[in-house]
Amino acid sequence: MTIGVIGTGNMGTLLIESFIRSKAIQPSEFVITNRTLSKAESLSKKYEGIQVVPSAKSVFKEAKTIFICVKPLSIYPLLKEANDVIEHNHLVISITSPIRVEQLESSLPCPAARVIPSIVNQTLSGSTLLTFGERCTEEVKTSLTQLLQSISNPIEIEEEITRVSSDLSSCGPAFLSYLFERMISAAVSTTEITEEKATQLLTDMVIGVGKLFEEKTYTLDTLKKKVMVKGGVTGVGIQILEDELGEVFEHLFKATQMKFVEDHKEVDPQYSIKPSS
């Protein structure tokens, strides 16, 4: 199976390396390009066999299944530039949230899908958010889902829950890292613990909690109850969280929804189909 990747920044590189790590795709099955070609070339030096080509158009000539891993506004011009070599049996996969699959298919002669990855996919875990265009046949759906299963838990999502799903799955690692940093700095500023020791303890704890969830030992609620011994110290901490967190997460999800509307306002004029909501 030849897989094309256009754009080898953070996410393009992550997908290539994860598919290779999972052994789902051999380096020799990749045809890749990047605007700054040296970035793609450094990947082909790291993984012998990856083929680097000079343009998006060349990727479409060499591969039928193509991941487009560039910023939202760059997608439309890229598809237009490659237009005369895109055929009905290509499959175009975009990895960004503010472009709907209908918008992609409206500017293509072939099926399109959207796969929003997460930085955690590089550990061959976490979700990928999957949405199929109307032109995707059952065969296309099955083979793309199987491919994604090698690096993630593919979850099919409807357009309406795109932003919040990506907030949880793809932005979530950054949100949690921020919260963990705040926990560490508060621990350091209010007690005698060093930043190094606090970071070590928190990191070990997070890895352990992840493993407990992976082993399905506890749900969020049962884990919380197990630690919260009656009359104990955890309950005192949870009470502070309940009293003081306020509506911070409601505000967060509202703010990202508003940013999503702004992103669509920029991207939508490029496509003939406007979003329905």
Ligand SMILES: NC(=O)C1=CN([C@@H]2O[C@H](COP(=O)(O)OP(=O)(O)OC[C@H]3O[C@@H](n4cnc5c(N)ncnc54)[C@H](O)[C@@H]3O)[C@@H](O)[C@H]2O)C=CC1
């Ligand atoms: N960073 C993250 O955790 C996630 C990002 N995404 C989405 O992935 C997309 C890419 O994000 P990043 O990889 O972080 O960005 P990035 O800026 O690291 O990578 C984009 C790459 O595309 C290349 N590029 C741009 N136009 C090109 C063209 N016409 N032909 C060939 N290469 C071209 C650039 O040179 C750059 O290397 C964004 O739309 C983002 O929304 C999706 C899920 C998670």
Ligand SMILES: O=C(O)[C@@H]1CCC=N1
């Ligand atoms: O398009 C998205 O939703 C992702 C989430 C993080 C960056 N881009």
